[in-house]
Amino acid sequence: MGESQSALFPNYGRYPLTFVKGEGSRLWDENGKEYLDLMCGLAVTNLGHAPKQVKERLKNQVDTLWHTSNLFHIPDQQKLAELLVANSCADAAFFCNSGAEANEAAIKLARRYFQKVIGKPERFEIITFHMSFHGRTLATLTATGQDKVKEGFAPLPEGFVYAPFNDAEALEKLIGDRTCAIMLEMVQGEGGVNPADPAFVKRVAELCEQHGLLLIVDEIQTGMGRTGKLFAYEHYGIEPDVFTLAKGLGSGMPIGAMLGKEKLREAFSAGSHGSTFGGNYLSTAAGVATVETILEEKLPERAAELGQYVIGELEQKLAGNPLVQQIRGLGLLIGIGLNRPAAELISELHAEGILVVSAGPNVIRLAPSLLISKEDLDRGIQAICGILAKKAGAAV
Ligand SMILES: *Cc1c(COP(=O)(O)O)cnc(C)c1O
Numbered sequence: 001m002g003e004s005q006s007a008l009f010p011n012y013g014r015y016p017l018t019f020v021k022g023e024g025s026r027l028w029d030e031n032g033k034e035y036l037d038l039m040c041g042l043a044v045t046n047l048g049h050a051p052k053q054v055k056e057r058l059k060n061q062v063d064t065l066w067h068t069s070n071l072f073h074i075p076d077q078q079k080l081a082e083l084l085v086a087n088s089c090a091d092a093a094f095f096c097n098s099g100a101e102a103n104e105a106a107i108k109l110a111r112r113y114f115q116k117v118i119g120k121p122e123r124f125e126i127i128t129f130h131m132s133f134h135g136r137t138l139a140t141l142t143a144t145g146q147d148k149v150k151e152g153f154a155p156l157p158e159g160f161v162y163a164p165f166n167d168a169e170a171l172e173k174l175i176g177d178r179t180c181a182i183m184l185e186m187v188q189g190e191g192g193v194n195p196a197d198p199a200f201v202k203r204v205a206e207l208c209e210q211h212g213l214l215l216i217v218d219e220i221q222t223g224m225g226r227t228g229k230l231f232a233y234e235h236y237g238i239e240p241d242v243f244t245l246a247k248g249l250g251s252g253m254p255i256g257a258m259l260g261k262e263k264l265r266e267a268f269s270a271g272s273h274g275s276t277f278g279g280n281y282l283s284t285a286a287g288v289a290t291v292e293t294i295l296e297e298k299l300p301e302r303a304a305e306l307g308q309y310v311i312g313e314l315e316q317k318l319a320g321n322p323l324v325q326q327i328r329g330l331g332l333l334i335g336i337g338l339n340r341p342a343a344e345l346i347s348e349l350h351a352e353g354i355l356v357v358s359a360g361p362n363v364i365r366l367a368p369s370l371l372i373s374k375e376d377l378d379r380g381i382q383a384i385c386g387i388l389a390k391k392a393g394a395a396v
């Protein structure tokens with residue numbers, strides 16, 4: 001393994017696996033071995049691999065038109081914006097190609113709103129949280145509350161401060177004359193599948209209201225039905241001023257979105273921000289088909305039910321297992337916190353034909369398709385619990 005001899009930069013640590021075909025919750029490697037996918041390419045293929053609803057739309061679009069640029073109207077971009085706005089607290093959307101770009105847009109929008117609309121250029125600081133993850137561009141890796149993503153990339157942009165997650169008192173102390181926004185995930189995904197406390201989120205929203213700050217929710221991993229609501233902020237009874245989407249929005253086609261409230265519209269006047277590919281015909285065709293499917297097939301409700309089922313089964317089957325510290329999650333974004341590195345277990349699951357992913361060093365993360373069958377879930381649960389039981393037996 002390793003890419004030191006290949007034509008690629010070695011910036012990824014890859015498993016020795018190559019998949020050549022996918023369908024629903026199944027993947028096949030180049031040797032024809034079948035895998036059950038419980039990770040969805042990092043919470044992206046929420047409708048499974050090559051879902052027919054999206055495939056047909058994409059095929060049509062491939063035959064028709066691919067790209068014209070944002071100098072012209074793009075019907076599916078408009079339609080996707082309307083769908084997202086009609087089903088959220090937001091009033092306007094901007095499309096880009098990835099999660100980091102969506103957060104970059106949110107950061108730029110927050111700064112520009114204070115500079116151009118409110119007229120308070122001294123307020124540019126954004127408070128984010130320890131163990132958050134917001135992306136890999138210079139601004140979004142700076143927003144990320146984990147040092148490991150920042151190593152070797154100095155100097156980093158100014159204007160970010162970090163608060164402990166789920167600690168409203170500590171957060172309040174960091175709000176000052178320079179603060180313009182608070183940005184957070186409702187469930188920290190990369191940070192270890194850590195759900196925000198309801199009381200904490202309520203308080204964050206109150207503090208934003210009280211100090212005139214923008215509330216930015218990063219829904220890149222939690223959005224699109226994954227947590228049991230179309231957007232995870234709905235669990236908390238709050239309305240962000242801005243929220244960002246990517247991963248599950250296009251079923252695997254690259255797309256990101258930044259959505260915001262009406263008052264923010266004028267902060268992004270013509271020419272202030274943009275993207276050559278953002279909101280193109282292919283990615284927005286996939287986006288429209290994905291959102292329509294999620295809504296028509298009531299997939300958030302399904303994710304909520306299945307998520308409860310999985311957590312219940314795991315809690316029962318892993319009760320008393322000395323390797324397991326905590327099972328947590330929301331909907332079908334679930335973490336099994338271990339007292340040891342997850343890497344070895346993940347490789348053993350691969351050998352059994354089960355794909356899961358870690359979230360931080362010690363957490364096994366499950367993010368299966370929202371359309372996965374109960375039988376497949378049971379098989380995955382059995383395999384995971386079996387391996388953990390075997391390991392625990394070996395460990396004592
Ligand atoms: C994956 C992720 C991002 C970054 O998305 P990219 O498409 O990789 O740029 C940002 N925030 C959260 C919460 C994510 O899970």
